[in-house]
Amino acid sequence: MTRQMLMDNVYLTHIPSDKFKTSYFSAQMAAPLRAGTAGRNALLVNVLGRGTARLPDMAALGRELDMLYGARLGPQLRRMGENQVFGFTASCVEDRFLPPGEALLEKTAELMGDMFCAPALQEGRLRRDYADSERANLIDEIHSIVNDKRVYAARRLLEEMCAGEPYAVRLLGSAEDMERITLEELDAHYRSMLPQGRLELFYCGSAPEERVAGAFAGAFARLPREGLLEPAPTTRRPVRPEPLVVTEEMDVSQGKLGMGFRTQCPDVPANLMLDAMFGGTSTSKLFLNVREKLSLCYYAGSSYHRLKGLVTVSSGIECGNYDRAVAEITAQLEALKAGDWEDWELQGARSSLLNSLRSIEDSAGALEDFIMGQTISGAGDTIEGLMKDISSVTGEQIQAAAQALELDTIYFLKGKEA
Amino acid sequence: MIVKEYPRLGEKVFRQRLKNGLEVIVVSKPRHAKQYAFFATRYGGMDLRFQVNGVWQDTPAGIAHYLEHKMFDTEEGNALQELAKNGASENAFTSCSMTAYYLTCTEKFYENLRILLSFVSVPYFTQESVEKEQGIIAQEIRMVEDDPDWRVYANLMECLYQESPVRFPVAGTVESIRQITPQTLYDCHRAFYTPSNMVLVCVGDVDPERVAAEAEAILPGEAGEAVARDYGGQEGRTPAQRERWETMEVSMPMFLAGFKCLPQEQGEARLRQSITGAMACDVLFGESSPLYTRLYEEGAINGSLGGNLDQVPGAAYLFVGGDAKDPAYVTGEIVRQAERLAREGIGEAFYQQIRRSAYGSMIRGLNSFEGIAIGMTNGRFGGYDYYRFPEVFDAITKADVEAFLRENVTGDCAALSAIRPGA
Numbered sequence: 001m002t003r004q005m006l007m008d009n010v011y012l013t014h015i016p017s018d019k020f021k022t023s024y025f026s027a028q029m030a031a032p033l034r035a036g037t038a039g040r041n042a043l044l045v046n047v048l049g050r051g052t053a054r055l056p057d058m059a060a061l062g063r064e065l066d067m068l069y070g071a072r073l074g075p076q077l078r079r080m081g082e083n084q085v086f087g088f089t090a091s092c093v094e095d096r097f098l099p100p101g102e103a104l105l106e107k108t109a110e111l112m113g114d115m116f117c118a119p120a121l122q123e124g125r126l127r128r129d130y131a132d133s134e135r136a137n138l139i140d141e142i143h144s145i146v147n148d149k150r151v152y153a154a155r156r157l158l159e160e161m162c163a164g165e166p167y168a169v170r171l172l173g174s175a176e177d178m179e180r181i182t183l184e185e186l187d188a189h190y191r192s193m194l195p196q197g198r199l200e201l202f203y204c205g206s207a208p209e210e211r212v213a214g215a216f217a218g219a220f221a222r223l224p225r226e227g228l229l230e231p232a233p234t235t236r237r238p239v240r241p242e243p244l245v246v247t248e249e250m251d252v253s254q255g256k257l258g259m260g261f262r263t264q265c266p267d268v269p270a271n272l273m274l275d276a277m278f279g280g281t282s283t284s285k286l287f288l289n290v291r292e293k294l295s296l297c298y299y300a301g302s303s304y305h306r307l308k309g310l311v312t313v314s315s316g317i318e319c320g321n322y323d324r325a326v327a328e329i330t331a332q333l334e335a336l337k338a339g340d341w342e343d344w345e346l347q348g349a350r351s352s353l354l355n356s357l358r359s360i361e362d363s364a365g366a367l368e369d370f371i372m373g374q375t376i377s378g379a380g381d382t383i384e385g386l387m388k389d390i391s392s393v394t395g396e397q398i399q400a401a402a403q404a405l406e407l408d409t410i411y412f413l414k415g416k417e418a
Numbered sequence: 419m420i421v422k423e424y425p426r427l428g429e430k431v432f433r434q435r436l437k438n439g440l441e442v443i444v445v446s447k448p449r450h451a452k453q454y455a456f457f458a459t460r461y462g463g464m465d466l467r468f469q470v471n472g473v474w475q476d477t478p479a480g481i482a483h484y485l486e487h488k489m490f491d492t493e494e495g496n497a498l499q500e501l502a503k504n505g506a507s508e509n510a511f512t513s514c515s516m517t518a519y520y521l522t523c524t525e526k527f528y529e530n531l532r533i534l535l536s537f538v539s540v541p542y543f544t545q546e547s548v549e550k551e552q553g554i555i556a557q558e559i560r561m562v563e564d565d566p567d568w569r570v571y572a573n574l575m576e577c578l579y580q581e582s583p584v585r586f587p588v589a590g591t592v593e594s595i596r597q598i599t600p601q602t603l604y605d606c607h608r609a610f611y612t613p614s615n616m617v618l619v620c621v622g623d624v625d626p627e628r629v630a631a632e633a634e635a636i637l638p639g640e641a642g643e644a645v646a647r648d649y650g651g652q653e654g655r656t657p658a659q660r661e662r663w664e665t666m667e668v669s670m671p672m673f674l675a676g677f678k679c680l681p682q683e684q685g686e687a688r689l690r691q692s693i694t695g696a697m698a699c700d701v702l703f704g705e706s707s708p709l710y711t712r713l714y715e716e717g718a719i720n721g722s723l724g725g726n727l728d729q730v731p732g733a734a735y736l737f738v739g740g741d742a743k744d745p746a747y748v749t750g751e752i753v754r755q756a757e758r759l760a761r762e763g764i765g766e767a768f769y770q771q772i773r774r775s776a777y778g779s780m781i782r783g784l785n786s787f788e789g790i791a792i793g794m795t796n797g798r799f800g801g802y803d804y805y806r807f808p809e810v811f812d813a814i815t816k817a818d819v820e821a822f823l824r825e826n827v828t829g830d831c832a833a834l835s836a837i838r839p840g841a
Contacts, residue, residue: 019449021428021784058714062706066771070778093778097428129715137720140741143669147566251667253560283502295553298561316561344503351505351525358524362452363785 001371002209006201006217008225013371014212015204017364023094023105023205024364027112027220028087029197030080030376032232033166038084039138039173040189042077043181045086046134047126048190049075052114064111068104069093073111078369080376081234081307082166087199088115089368094206105207106215113219116194125187135178142175149256150299153413154314157258160246161409165237167308196227200375204364231376234307238262239406247412254298255319258411259329261311265404268306268381269389270397274405275304275311276349277398278336283348285332285341290315296325307377311405319414326410336402339395346398350390357387419626426808427784432626436634439614439641443794444626447787453527453622456791457538458518460799461610463588464731465515467648470609474648477606478597479583480555480590483512485603487555489519489538491547497537506530514584514730516795520788527624528632535618535636541607543600556592566666566837570674570739573662574835578676580658581650582733612642617798621787649732653678657833661746665840673745673836675752679727679734679826684801688729690810691822693776695727695736697814698822700772701764702756703738709755718748729800736827745836753829760824769816780807 006012031041055061065071071092078085090112092104120127145152155170162168172178199220203212239262265271279286279302286300300315317325335341360366360383374381419434432444463483467476489510490497501508506523519538523530562568572587579585589595620629655678682691703710703723713719725738742748764772783789797804 019447021781058711059706059708062704062711063771066706066775068774068778070775070782072782091782093781097426097781133715133717136717140670140720144741145669147668149564252564254557254564281502282498282508288499291554295550295557298554298557316557318557344499348499348503348505352502352507353505355505355507355522355524358451359522362450 004213006213007220007223009228010199010201010220010223010225011375012201012203012213012216014209015367016206016208017204018206019362020205020364021094021097022091022364023203023207024368025090025108025112026087026200026202026368026372027116028076028085028200028372029193030083030085030200030231031193031197031229033079033082033084033169033171035169035173035177037189038169038171039177039181040186041084041086041193042138042172043131043135043178043186044190044193045075045077045088046138047130047186048115048119049088050127050130050134051120052111053118053120054114056120068107069098069102071104071108073108073115077171079171080373083231083376084171085372085376088112089365091364096206105205105211106218109215109219113216113222117220117222125183126190128183131183131186135181138172139175139178142170142172142178146250149250149252149254149413150314150316153256153258153411154312156246156248156413157260157312157314157409157411160244160411161260161310162308165235166232167234195224196229198228198230199223200372202368202371204367231378234377236264236309238264239408243407244409246409247414249414249416252413252415254316255322255415256413257315257317257322257325259313259326259407260409260411261405262408263309263311263401263404263406265401267397267401269386269393270401271304271306271311272353272390273346273349273393273398274336274401275302276353277341277345278302278311278333279313280304281349281352283345283352285335285345286313286315286329289332290325290328294328296321296328300329322412322414333402333405337399339399346395350393353390354387357383357390419630424805427781427805429784429805431805434626434630436613436630438637438639439612440633440637441617441798442630442633443617443619443798444624444629445619445621445790445794446626447622450622451524452522452787453524453624454520454522454620454787454791455531455534456518456520456619456621456788456795457534457616458516458795459611459616460515461517461606461615462513462515463586464583464649465610465647466583466586468609469646470605475605477602478590479586479594480588481598481602481606482517483589484551484555484595484598485606486510486512486517486519487551488543488548488603489541491542492537492540493542497533500533501530504530508534512588514588516799518795520791522787527622528628531620531629531632532636535633539611539637541604543603545600548598548600548603552595555589555595559589559592562589566668566672569664569666570672570835570837573664574674574676574737574833577659577662577833577835578657578678578735579653579733581653583649584730584733609645612640613637614641614644617795619791619794621790647731653733655831657831659833661834661836663836663838666837668837668839670741671743671745671836671838672739672741673749673834674737674739675749675832675834677736677827678831679736681732681734682729686802686806686810688800689797689802689804689807690814691734692727692729693780693807693811694814694818694822697772697776697819698827699725699727699736699738700776701759701769701819702823702827703752704772706771706775709751713748713751718743745834749832749834753827753832756823756827757829760820763820764816766816769819777808777811780811
């Protein structure tokens with residue numbers, strides 16, 4: 001793997017690999033996630049994705065992608081800590097599986113460059129019809145979060161828990177904000193973002209670095225470069241003095257319980273191990289006790305929000321079992337705080353983490369996500385480094401990490417009749 | 419062990435039919451850390467009525483899925499835990515025609531494979547454990563009942579079919595699973611988890627001879643008897659019901675339309691139909707199709723519109739769905755477009771464009787170990803070699819895709835399932 005500065009504030013990560021049938025491309029900008037700009041960045045990347053000066057509409061763009069043997073290219077928006085990462089990812093079949101003479105790399109890179117630097121315009125501005133239709137779609141998407149109650153409840157927990165912090169901002173912003181973004185504002189936002197956003201380029205495939213660098217340098221030659229907008233560090237807040245309990249009602253047959261904990265423990269490998277033992281795997285305490293032993297729920301798991309220093313628990317339960325489920329989840333955490341576990345629980349968690357880290361290199365998309373996350377957050381970890389650290393985490397470290405977890409917020413989505 | 423190279427795919431496959439009838443397939447993937455094993459039986463949600471020792475047996479809806487859950491129990495405890503201790507991640511699914519158990523790991527592969535082969539082939543149920551599972555599965559059923567994607571699909575199946583058991587949800591209902599006892603589970607395991615009814619696919623940097631040897635050592639020596647199955651009476655082309663609407667707490671209406679297609683017999687024709695059907699979908703409503711572009715620009719659909727051809731035992735249907743402001747309008751437009759294409763034909767340039775994209779998508783599918791394993795398993799159960807898709811694809815013509823649309827995608831064979839928003 002190599003990383004080089006291709007242009008002012010434009011970096012290219014190149015990962016040579018001939019394991020895959022496709023090569024993978026990514027071009028991303030990062031900006032602090034803030035309520036005022038979240039919606040604009042989301043709308044911008046979707047409008048840019050609608051067409052370029054050369055391929056101005058979906059039909060032309062679709063035809064080009066089809067002719068590139070079903071190349072995929074689409075806008076992508078991600079949350080990384082308290083940053084919003086937005087841009088395009090693409091992939092295309094490697095030349096060696098195509099009829100002789102085909103070379104898709106340059107064409108795919110060019111298309112990505114056009115998405116940023118040469119969008120479809122009307123009267124010198126981004127197109128009004130595209131802004132209108134993408135805005136409408138995004139508003140629908142913002143509302144559609146209620147369709148999946150599991151995702152909705154997990155999001156609502158974070159919103160309540162981190163109210164007032166950038167972490168609570170939705171990736172697409174609010175529907176009201178989205179509604180109010182005018183074409184003029186969007187166009188001005190594009191013209192200010194483009195020159196100052198740091199651009200991270202990524203390629204994983206069999207082409208040598210020179211060819212990739214050449215293709216990207218050509219594709220992004222028109223990118224204006226001035227000013228510098230750096231990603232924001234993710235902030236941390238102490239736990240509330242008294243846990244907040246929020247209950248919401250909806251027409252659901254299964255209740256969704258979320259519990260949010262804060263931690264000030266800086267020991268990342270220990271926190272990862274703790275999360276895996278608590279609710280991160282199918283040998284975890286939550287899975288084995290809350291689901292398997294007590295049949296209290298269909299799913300119960302935990303996630304570690306590394307950059308923010310949170311651990312959240314999410315579970316689907318019968319609405320009447322709220323008290324039992326809260327008590328049982330709490331009891332499982334108490335066990336970890338007391339160092340009460342069997343050796344296989346610890347070893348299982350360790351193997352599971354090592355397994356998932358080792359597997360990252362088998363997926364170009366997962367590699368991109370990992371590397372982008374490290375780059376944007378500045379954490380700078382490597383897969384090998386994390387594996388080494390996780391291999392040596394001790395029981396004492398895990399116990400200390402457990403003791404640092406403090407309950408901050410409980411969110412419960414329950415059925416209307418319950 | 420038969421070794422076959424597929425130069426157009428850059429793939430190498432080892433195959434062996436063991437004495438007990440089990441098909442072992444190893445797809446070699448050098449330089450990958452991940453190792454993958456997929457062990458499947460040709461037994462799914464549709465297999466409710468079957469013949470054992472000359473006697474027809476009726477079993478409750480949801481039994482194959484229930485059995486899948488219970489197979490993880492072993493006399494020593496739970497296979498999931500054993501695998502998780504090795505860092506392997508294990509999962510399983512039940513579809514209407516198959517139950518599959520699969521694991522991914524990066525170390526101790528043969529040890530994990532042995533665990534997989536053992537727990538799937540050795541049933542261990544008790545009254546207590548079967549009763550306890552009712553709670554977990556009832557929760558799973560309730561959870562999916564709140565899921566609009568699941569509801570819209572389940573309703574479509576009920577609309578499309580009146581005879582075929584594909585109309586029942588794979589997991590059954592809270593009521594139907596109450597009838598399940600340890601004895602029914604043992605009976606179904608004995609009937610369907612026989613080596614000759616199963617396939618083992620491994621993908622990764624693994625030793626094919628060793629995989630076959632492990633399977634030979636652990637699985638029963640007997641092939642088991644072939645079990646006759648009853649998928650109901652002759653199914654006509656007309657749907658049982660034209661439309662079904664339901665109100666749920668969703669933000670926007672969503673729909674799934676289905677077209678009852680002519681089912682395809684076993685053999686390579688099945689693979690051919692699958693590819694032709696997928697191309698017909700691309701032509702009709704794929705992202706670069708004129709219809710998709712127009713509906714998107716009108717605001718009638720968002721980026722979620724999609725669909726494909728699904729082949730199940732004795733039946734096939736083409737489905738298309740997503741969010742839509744007016745599901746009846748979008749479905750009507752799809753039918754009209756299909757009829758127009760059947761009448762006027764597909765433009766040559768557009769067809770060539772779709773061909774390229776369809777081929778690329780199939781090649782891309784080989785990035786996924788799971789996709790490969792499912793493709794190989796469908797091939798084994800459907801009587802064809804999945805990796806022959808480039809040759810099968812080469813032989814498909816524009817006229818074939820047009821004929822597929824003409825024969826299958828008509829208003830007469832269509833049903834619409836939709837969800838409207840409301841509390």
